Amino acid sequence: xxxxxxxxxxxxxxxxxxxxxxxxxxxxxxxxxxxxxxxxxxxxxxxxxxxxxxxxxxxxxxxxxxxxxxxxxxxxxxxxxxxxxxxxxxxxxxxxxxxxxxxxxxxxxxxxxxxxxxxxxxxxxxxxxxxxxxxxxxxxxxxxxxxxxxxxxxxxxxxxxxxxxxxxxxxxxxxxxxxxxxxxxxxxxxxxxxxxxxxxxxxxxxxxxxxxxxxxxxxxxxxxxxxxxxxxxxxxxxxxxxx
Amino acid sequence: xxxxxxxxxxxxxxxxxxxxxxxxxxxxxxxxxxxxxxxxxxxxxxxxxxxxxxxxxxxxxxxxxxxxxxxxxxxxxxxxxxxxxxxxxxxxxxxxxxxxxxxxxxxxxxxxxxxxxxxxxxxxxxxxxxxxxxxxxxxxxxxxxxxxxxxxxxxxxxxxxxxxxxxxxxxxxxxxxxxxxxxxxxxxxxxxxxxxxxxxxxxxxxxxxxxxxxxxxxxxxxxxxxxxxxxxxxxxxxxxxxx
DNA sequence: TTCTGGTATTTGGTATGCCAAAAATATTCG
DNA sequence: CGAATATTTTTGGCATACCAAATACCAGAA
Numbered sequence: 152x153x154x155x156x157x158x159x160x161x162x163x164x165x166x167x168x169x170x171x172x173x174x175x176x177x178x179x180x181x182x183x184x185x186x187x188x189x190x191x192x193x194x195x196x197x198x199x200x201x202x203x204x205x206x207x208x209x210x211x212x213x214x215x216x217x218x219x220x221x222x223x224x225x226x227x228x229x230x231x232x233x234x235x236x237x238x239x240x241x242x243x244x245x246x247x248x249x250x251x252x253x254x255x256x257x258x259x260x261x262x263x264x265x266x267x268x269x270x271x272x273x274x275x276x277x278x279x280x281x282x283x284x285x286x287x288x289x290x291x292x293x294x295x296x297x298x299x300x301x302x303x304x305x306x307x308x309x310x311x312x313x314x315x316x317x318x319x320x321x322x323x324x325x326x327x328x329x330x331x332x333x334x335x336x337x338x339x340x341x342x343x344x345x346x347x348x349x350x351x352x353x354x355x356x357x358x359x360x361x362x363x364x365x366x367x368x369x370x371x372x373x374x375x376x377x378x379x380x381x382x383x384x385x386x387x388x389x390x391x392x393x394x
Numbered sequence: 395x396x397x398x399x400x401x402x403x404x405x406x407x408x409x410x411x412x413x414x415x416x417x418x419x420x421x422x423x424x425x426x427x428x429x430x431x432x433x434x435x436x437x438x439x440x441x442x443x444x445x446x447x448x449x450x451x452x453x454x455x456x457x458x459x460x461x462x463x464x465x466x467x468x469x470x471x472x473x474x475x476x477x478x479x480x481x482x483x484x485x486x487x488x489x490x491x492x493x494x495x496x497x498x499x500x501x502x503x504x505x506x507x508x509x510x511x512x513x514x515x516x517x518x519x520x521x522x523x524x525x526x527x528x529x530x531x532x533x534x535x536x537x538x539x540x541x542x543x544x545x546x547x548x549x550x551x552x553x554x555x556x557x558x559x560x561x562x563x564x565x566x567x568x569x570x571x572x573x574x575x576x577x578x579x580x581x582x583x584x585x586x587x588x589x590x591x592x593x594x595x596x597x598x599x600x601x602x603x604x605x606x607x608x609x610x611x612x613x614x615x616x617x618x619x620x621x622x623x624x625x626x627x628x629x630x631x632x633x634x635x636x637x
Numbered sequence: 638t639t640c641t642g643g644t645a646t647t648t649g650g651t652a653t654g655c656c657a658a659a660a661a662t663a664t665t666c667g
Numbered sequence: 668c669g670a671a672t673a674t675t676t677t678t679g680g681c682a683t684a685c686c687a688a689a690t691a692c693c694a695g696a697a
Binding site for chain 2: 649650651652653657658659660
């Protein structure tokens with residue numbers, strides 16, 4: 152039945168197309184719990200507290216007002232994401248990555264982003280590329296990024312996500328977002344550092360220029376080297392953040 | 395209690411260090427179910443059957459001899475992996491990727507592998523790089539890959555996995571393996587194609603040569619272009635595989 | 638006081654049972 | 668006979684109860 156049949160004389164009322172208010176089953180408790188726990192974990196700043204953070208199924212189920220079943224399913228999903236690790240008969244620990252792991256992740260990020268840059272040079276529209284500059288329109292010689300670190304940090308993340316999105320590659324987008332969720336944890340403590348922030352903006356602009364010039368190789372190289380630079384920075388200056 | 399106390403006169407027996415046979419809790423039903431289902435899905439050749447494959451919780455729990463609870467947790471994990479998608483009150487469907495999605499995945503693979511190649515040129519040992527040739531030692535002018543497609547296909551996958559492993563980057567390894575699991579489904583129908591197989595071997599050897607020469611940029615380029623070539627091939631010749 | 642042994646408690650793992658929505662099937666009416 | 672409708676069945680979602688392992692706690696002995 153490809154098209155909608157137009158009944159000529161509706162007996163009682165004109166059946167459909169009247170504000171179908173999204174009967175959608177809303178999302179299940181399992182998914183709600185997943186989102187809630189994920190957000191909670193991401194904003195708890197794991198690297199600030201010295202002792203390892205643990206979760207308790209029963210406490211969570213009570214807090215969220217649901218039974219343990221959907222909680223456990225959500226935990227299983229979070230474990231697949233690498234955010235928690237459940238130890239049988241011991242508890243559920245929120246995973247803390249080591250510096251080495253973070254550097255490793257950032258390298259993967261660099262790989263994905265450089266591929267995105269490559270694709271963008273061949274498919275993205277000029278106006279969309281140029282629009283990337285808008286993320287930094289509030290910064291310049293009279294308003295230095297290093298003087299508004301927090302704000303610049305947000306713009307930085309937004310820029311990278313927008314950049315990846317331009318590749319129109321769902322896989323690259325999803326994989327990068329996953330990585331960013333893990334790396335973002337101490338973004339404030341690394342990307343936000345003033346010394347690095349100073350070099351960040353020009354590099355971003357240089358990437359945009361290469362993209363506009365449709366210079367595939369150069370765009371790829373600049374995107375890669377930029378993020379690889381962050382990796383090197385974390386590797387060199389991030390020890391104090393980890394145990 | 396840092397060190398072990400050496401009792402001078404053990405009354406009945408010399409307590410420990412006598413074959414502690416790993417009391418390990420083995421793995422939970424949840425994990426067993428996860429592994430079992432994952433393997434089953436991977437080997438069922440989803441793209442061969444026309445109608446969409448569906449799973450039934452109760453049937454699975456009966457088949458595996460466990461209750462629905464661990465099955466549901468395993469399903470939740472598989473859904474995170476993108477292997478299945480559960481539709482409320484409808485069923486659990488085994489996800490079939492479109493050609494576009496597969497091409498997209500292969501591009502991400504190319505990105506990760508080229509980064510691996512880059513890292514390898516700076517850290518891997520010469521002998522480990524050279525050892526990569528062993529995967530193809532059974533093929534040559536007298537024994538062409540295109541005449542032993544199935545066998546070459548296995549060697550091909552093994553080579554790529556070994557290559558990534560040489561990067562000593564767990565993140566790259568894991569992400570690539572995830573992708574390979576999805577792409578592998580119709581490996582036989584794409585990578586195995588004779589026309590492509592013919593060009594594959596020389597390209598592999600060229601990658602190895604660049605790695606041995608420690609030519610970072612060249613190794614990266616060759617690794618990238620090789621896998622990107624596969625993506626282009628699938629994009630051009632893979633229509634008949636998808637609906 | 639300190640060490641030892643045992644007991645109560647905590648915690649994740651698993652099995653079951655029931656619910657509601659959706660689909661499949663049967664039934665009734667025009 | 669056909670379509671609208673009522674009924675049964677199927678299926679995932681969720682709550683609950685119980686288990687065993689690991690731990691925490693406590694009393695008694697040295």
